[in-house]
Amino acid sequence: MINFESREELQTFISREKDKGLSIGFVPTMGALHAGHLSLIQAAKDTCDLVVCSVFVNPTQFNKAEDLEKYPRNEKRDKELLEKAGCHVLFLPSVQTIYPDGTDHFEVPDVGHMAQVYEGEFRPGHFDGMMQVVSLLLDMVNPSHMFMGLKDFQQFAICKKMVEIQGRTVEVCGMPTFRETNGLAMSSRNERLSAEAKKEAKIIYETLDWVKQHLLDYDNSVLAELGERQLKNFPGLILEYFDIVDKTSLRHTNNKENLIALCAARIEGVRLIDNMIL
Ligand code: AMP
Secondary structure (H helix, E strand, O other), X not given: OEEEOOHHHHHHHHHHXXXXXXXXXXXXXXXXOOHHHHHHHHHHHHXXXXXXXXXXXXXXXXXXXXXHHHOOOOHHHHHHHHHHHOOOEEEOXXXXXXXXXXXXXXXXXXXXXXXXXXXXXXXXXXXXXXXXXXXXXXXXXXXXXXXEEHHHHHHHHHHHHHHHHXXXXXXXXXXXXXXXXXXXXXXXXXXXXXXXXXXXXXXXXXXXXXXXXXXXOOOHHHHHHHHHHHHHOOOOEEEEEXXXXXXXXXXXXXXXXXXXXXXXXXXXXXXXXXXXEO
């Protein structure tokens, strides 16, 4: 695996490989890697000739300074995992490399309603910062495919819309959520949970799964309320939202097709998000 910290060196290398006719698969991450991230590397290897992974904890997408400060970082382990997974290129830029002219020069694409609800509502500015960094990384890497996790469903949907608005040719591929054996969605933030909290957090998956099993037994709004109540009543868990919406528009519907259940909750001060396609 080749490591780059400089944008120029990365771009020189990539354009040389592209001139040879190689396709580039890109996996953007914030590090503290786990099996979910590595599944994206594998998907990129299965589809493209050359896999580029970036590890960059992007300050502009954190709406709380404390969350940025506490975000887990483990560069040495990330490198080992990526090497083992057969990643070809690791891009490890500094904040200065990504934002040489500061962070104010980004015209945020208007993706509409989907950036205003749920994560957009509870983390003001988060999606603007996320689009900013993904946009800059796409300029630098210029891949044919970008691989993202469906765990961050809104992020995936917004990136798909953003590349369409920007007229990019990159294909944005959404990959299934990797889970712990108890159902808890893998996340870098899980590192901050105690063993006890990790056990309890499985209630999120159980509730999503219960909703899926009972999809045809209730109206969508009733089902969403039942899921919400179950999580609100769970000791130690602070629910931010639980809802069932159309997965394309992220709006409420009475239809039983194309639905997704979305959820965010905090346990031990750690914010966890999850979803399930129904
Ligand atoms: P992050 O490092 O949290 O920014 O995540 C980098 C990429 O990995 C994003 O596209 C995430 O959606 C994806 N990802 C995170 N957790 C998982 C998981 N449990 N399963 C699959 N993909 C994931």
